[in-house]
Amino acid sequence: DTAVSQTPKYLVTQMGNDKSIKCEQNLGHDTMYWYKQDSKKFLKIMFSYNNKELIINETVPNRFSPKSPDKAHLNLHINSLELGDSAVYFCASSQDWGGTEKLFFGSGTQLSVL
Amino acid sequence: KNEVEQSPQNLTAQEGEFITINCSYSVGISALHWLQQHPGGGIVSLFMLSSGKKKHGRLIATINIQEKHSSLHITASHPRDSAVYICAVKQGAQKLVFGQGTRLTINP
Numbered sequence: 001d002t003a004v005s006q007t008p009k010y011l012v013t014q015m016g017n018d019k020s021i022k023c024e025q026n027l028g029h030d031t032m033y034w035y036k037q038d039s040k041k042f043l044k045i046m047f048s049y050n051n052k053e054l055i056i057n058e059t060v061p062n063r064f065s066p067k068s069p070d071k072a073h074l075n076l077h078i079n080s081l082e083l084g085d086s087a088v089y090f091c092a093s094s095q096d097w098g099g100t101e102k103l104f105f106g107s108g109t110q111l112s113v114l
Numbered sequence: 115k116n117e118v119e120q121s122p123q124n125l126t127a128q129e130g131e132f133i134t135i136n137c138s139y140s141v142g143i144s145a146l147h148w149l150q151q152h153p154g155g156g157i158v159s160l161f162m163l164s165s166g167k168k169k170h171g172r173l174i175a176t177i178n179i180q181e182k183h184s185s186l187h188i189t190a191s192h193p194r195d196s197a198v199y200i201c202a203v204k205q206g207a208q209k210l211v212f213g214q215g216t217r218l219t220i221n222p
Binding site: 040043056058088092101103104105107108 | 158202210
């Protein structure tokens, strides 16, 4: 029973398309995150939601729009995909938003924009 | 210069060796995380610490707040420990800043 599950695992698409990545956690956590891992393997925070409320938005282009229908789900929608969006996107969750609790990660979505 | 620096960037050792990975940071923090990223890509949280030392099995993490430095040690290393180990520090309201990772390879 996966704690943090994200789909799809692989996503290959053309420039200009719109795509979504879904994330769900069954841990009862209040806080969820989206991280981007670039080709050099650097992880960077994109968004953080606490109880469906946006807490962090880290200078991400507005083509990226997170949606949290409830505190167990945080989906990432990307409009007008660009080549530079190719990366691995990780969803994660933690018990609270203080950042002092352990993080639980999804398995990642490898996005390739052609 | 990244706010979080890890050393070494790459480390190759023989099975059984004692491993140390270092993490230095340049700003005040309230917590530090050590993460493990497996060759398949999955990320696992190993430790979260704000002071002192934590131990889990063969892994030990220490932090010195005054010196802005943390170490991750692996005793009796095994090939299954081969992974990228990532240090991340919590700054301000919830934001985590990540190091560039240390790629560890343990040869049998």
